[in-house]
Amino acid sequence: MAEKSVRRTWLKYLQDEVDAAFLYQKLAEATPASRKKESYQMLHDIEQKHQEAWLKLLHSHGLEVKKVKPSLKARLMAGISRWVGAEWLSYLMLKEEGNEVKTYLQLYRQANDAPTRSIAIQLARDSAGHAGELNKLLGEDTEPWHGTAGTGGMLRNVVYGFNDGLTANFGLVAGVIGAQASAHFILISGLAGLIADALSMGSSGFLAAQSEREVYAHEIAMEAEEIQLMPELEKEELVAIYQAKGMDEAAARELAEEVMKHPQRALEEQAREELGIGEQRITPLREGWVTGLSTAVGAFIPVFPFLFWQGRLAIWLSIILSMLSHFAVGAARSFFTGRNLWRSGMEMFIVGMGVAGIGYMLGDLIIRVF
Numbered sequence: 001m002a003e004k005s006v007r008r009t010w011l012k013y014l015q016d017e018v019d020a021a022f023l024y025q026k027l028a029e030a031t032p033a034s035r036k037k038e039s040y041q042m043l044h045d046i047e048q049k050h051q052e053a054w055l056k057l058l059h060s061h062g063l064e065v066k067k068v069k070p071s072l073k074a075r076l077m078a079g080i081s082r083w084v085g086a087e088w089l090s091y092l093m094l095k096e097e098g099n100e101v102k103t104y105l106q107l108y109r110q111a112n113d114a115p116t117r118s119i120a121i122q123l124a125r126d127s128a129g130h131a132g133e134l135n136k137l138l139g140e141d142t143e144p145w146h147g148t149a150g151t152g153g154m155l156r157n158v159v160y161g162f163n164d165g166l167t168a169n170f171g172l173v174a175g176v177i178g179a180q181a182s183a184h185f186i187l188i189s190g191l192a193g194l195i196a197d198a199l200s201m202g203s204s205g206f207l208a209a210q211s212e213r214e215v216y217a218h219e220i221a222m223e224a225e226e227i228q229l230m231p232e233l234e235k236e237e238l239v240a241i242y243q244a245k246g247m248d249e250a251a252a253r254e255l256a257e258e259v260m261k262h263p264q265r266a267l268e269e270q271a272r273e274e275l276g277i278g279e280q281r282i283t284p285l286r287e288g289w290v291t292g293l294s295t296a297v298g299a300f301i302p303v304f305p306f307l308f309w310q311g312r313l314a315i316w317l318s319i320i321l322s323m324l325s326h327f328a329v330g331a332a333r334s335f336f337t338g339r340n341l342w343r344s345g346m347e348m349f350i351v352g353m354g355v356a357g358i359g360y361m362l363g364d365l366i367i368r369v370f
Helices: 004-030 035-060 072-084 086-110 114-138 150-178 183-229 231-244 249-260 263-273 284-300 311-337 341-369
Strands: none
Touching: 004 035, 004 072, 004 086, 004 114, 035 114, 072 086, 072 341, 086 114, 150 183, 150 284, 150 311, 150 341, 183 284, 183 311, 231 249, 311 341
């Protein structure tokens, strides 16, 4: 009988496979008859086999599992894809497959029991194969377990920029409300906060992207030095990566040895396979604009009611809209963090409530003191 913590881990991965099969089926249904549709259906069928593998493992250890349904998060992702297009969901699935490669490799390294290690390495290989198939369908050429693919990174910047603008400006508006300011003053303060926060986040996004470019250059320089000083260690890293992609150990070792004979080729291979920086798409100016604009949109929500209403109605509308938006952005963040949708949404709801409460009390304190 497996330990409870191990069984919980198995059940979590079973749910992940159920969600993946469900989403691939939705992609297949949304795609006209073509090779792409066939590929999505094939991936769906493989994910179902993964479910069977986990169910068999659970059954062999005395745990009977009823039919597992797709999670709310998976159903929401499917629903959103109907509005924004199936390609968005394809990129998220590519990112998810990349995450699974890393997760299953980590599970393989950390597991103490043979059944978990056996299924983990097999599913890591399968997930790498799925990611490769999605790469072909989407025209990508990098391994997603090393970074963010396609539009996923852009969408993530939108979500986090929106979150920052919403939270910061909601706190500011709550503080001005606590100071018993007029609706006109609240509006002016909120718009000023919007502009300041958007400019700040936009410039931060630009500088962060510029710094990331410099980090990549530094990482490549370090990798070149490691290849020169520690060739055996670098060779073993390549062997492990090739095995995760589905090669047997002998073939992986032979390929790694061949690559390491040519330093420049070895550097390019390590940069692409280990660091995931074969082709970078970082554009600092684009990152700055996207982050700044999404911050401005989030910051506008607490201010919006004061454009049309005054008094208690405007205040309560601002609070309600802001709190609902906090929950929504928390739920959206779960698409990138892999966390439970409800838990992530409630965390942001509580954060928004806390920021508003502190802002209001500080505003009230300042007006009383001064």
